[in-house]
Amino acid sequence: MPVPAAATPLEQKLDAYIASYMEAMNAPGLTLGLTGADKTLRTAGFGYADVDKRAPVTTDHLFQIGSITKSFVALLLLQLRDEGKLDLRKPVLDYLPGLPIVTEFGPVTVHHLLTHTSGLPDNLTLFAADPSARLIQGFKPGEHFHYCNAGFDILGLLAAKLDGRPWRMLVEERIFKPLAMSRTRGVITTADRARAAVGYQPYWDDQVYPRQGKLAPAPNLVMDDTAGCIQSTPDDMARYIRMLLNGGKGPAGRIVSEEGFGLFTTPYIKAEEFSPTASYGYGIAVDTLDGHRILRHTGGMVAFASSIHVDLDGGAAAFASINAMQGYRPTAVTEYAVKLIRAQREGKPLPAPATIADPMDVDNAADYAGIYTAPDGRTLEFAAKGKGLSLLDGERPIPLQRQGGDAFVSTAASSYAAHAFAFGRKEEAKDPDPKKKLPLIEVSYGPDWFSGAKYEGPKSFHAPAHYGGFTGRYCCDSAWGGSAEVYILKDQLTVDGTPLAPIGGALFRLGEEPWSPMTAEFLHMFEGKARLMRLGGADYWRVEVG
Template structure:
């Protein structure tokens, strides 16, 4: 009898886990359907994995809404800034070969790089951790190479290594640095040293016109001159070809799960190491906090590390024109999630909730309930904002709180405000369409409101009311 129990116990445990996973997936599918409807997401591709292999690949919605073409597990998406960790890994591979040192100045490897600065030379470590003081983008320049070269017109804002400031152009620079060292396109190396060893057969290092047919159609808001919400109409996003180190990879959720498995195995792929243990520790190092929030993650080299539910997690999000992505991995449990959408607003809480469900199923814990679906018009601290706010020209904003709703008087109507970030709201009315209505606090109390260039002061405001500005500011 004892022997029989030993023989069948593993099978029973596996059956129990499979049963819990089935329940988790059912709950996840309900949540995804709800989030897609609430946020107007056209299509979504999801993959969940453990260290050993793909657990599930699922697809939802449309790759092309006009043609009613469904998303399938083979549908490709632009992954955006998750590409940064691929660039970082390629550089760490060079470091293992003695060809690159992240602590050396950029100019050692990329002689044409320059930026106005009164501080020490910028190193690769500082660029990859977003602590170099570089601008976020040079979107006024269409070519990526010229964006990188155009940094020479800018000044660094602080000494390298002191502050976190996310920079896409920084990873473009690192891609060109890689190519300068190897005299090979970065894309070729990604294919040879990451995609192929991991079996990522539906991934490409750049998106071109040839890629377009395999991609889900990207969508963007109809309006580009105002804040948008779930009710904003979507149109097909502007199409562009792109190749650079900051975000040009195209992939499927299942391929990205293969990449995530390598990370969950600390650099080990199915056919051997992609990255040494030492390099993996550098990739996921806690170099700097992303924000001052105690809950904020630590940025390494294209990877964010954090503690979630007492587990060591790694993550990164991505966004391109018409696409968004999320990668979540739990280094302790060896579980991970990839979520890709053809929508600029992101997959919402899909990847985070999916990982919570996976953890619970694997650890034989009660599955977490569906997250509460909060109405956009639900303002828990609505009373904080109630009052009358007056502009310099006498124009008034009158806000009232009715339970957990914040209402703005517009003529004879009362418009319910919609959440748009901390102390910021959208007003669904033509008169207020171009800007959010935001509020300022003093000693915790709401004292002023802003709408575009308009300023309104509340009854509790005690600061200055007149300001002197340089005459040249009047030109802007």
């Protein structure tokens, strides 16, 4: 794998960690930008921008930064506020009355959209193919943090209307040019394909993905959705995060007023999906680590994943992006880079990196071992050997990799590649202790359910008869959608294991939160089967492929 020449002990330590991280996480390439408050400290490329051509990543390659774009949107709107053109507490429908949203739980303000507290669903698109479709709230604005890409699509439209120029022009004039980000693009187009690293995604979209699974080049993407449409280089991103380190000041003056930057970095609501201690500001996560104030965000695209980590008190910041989407972000790289910079500045020993967990190591593997039995008599047998967990398929053990929590996936080509093995634990009657490991009592593999020796509940289940018309595999034409399988687990209708709660007729709420605005709807019933599932606003068509 191509790596840059490391000149200092800090670079040697960081580069060694990045090399091991990329190998462990199966990342084809990585781009890196490090900065202090005064200047860029380093930019570098690792691995391959094009695996087939063995073309190494260079600092000139464009990488898609995904949802880090949201912080750019927020700063633009704060500029417009500074200019007296925007009231953050005003309902967004007052500015954009034609938006396809329904606000029965209360008016959605610009503040609500900036903080992901609008109550609107996280749909793949704001404007659906069905002109009558609307984004419908699930809760009163301000009550919950619910990540909403559609909300930032709305905010981009708002910025363009108030500024009078399309997004690509206003972000270039208001942020890129003042920060000398000359190689950054505000939209993703095929015209920039020659400058961009090739992005990769899992080869099979109808199978669960093990960490070292096969990857394939992703199709070209054209996108101006301001939830995540910026592509950039490490040098330009170092300029951007240096502005954040300096409280909104760039080399030619302030990007946003001091008051505006204060609003940008105010922790408005808890956002634990970024970290257990994180809150959300305006388009940016706000955190405290090691007693320091941190700004952070990640970005996930069809075939790229990115991270920024900005230590406001330590005066150091890092950007990293990989050209693959496998369900994780390179947050560990940016965190470690900033820790190294801080230690060097403070004259302390350079810290050792955190251990990169091997998903094949299952510390409590013996807990999962045993025989589980389906109501029809079929069995699954799991065996533990040290920290390894395997499924015994006849004479052949199939090694399992931890996917997360109590879920595992097969790492071998087998008939068990379509789903994860999801183990279930006994529920505590009241006041469950999150640190207490309750007994494992069951396991499911897609729609197939198996009980263990300690299971004491019912073993026969009866789902509503009409659920059968909704089950099957559905595919989305969008690069974001892929495929999804709807099946019945016990008596619960699910999408790839995520439960669906009935709202009425063929409309269901996605997930277990009673306030979730995410829905699945089954349409076009023909010969007893739904031919279309509208999931998160995207159309998934039934396919009969085996």
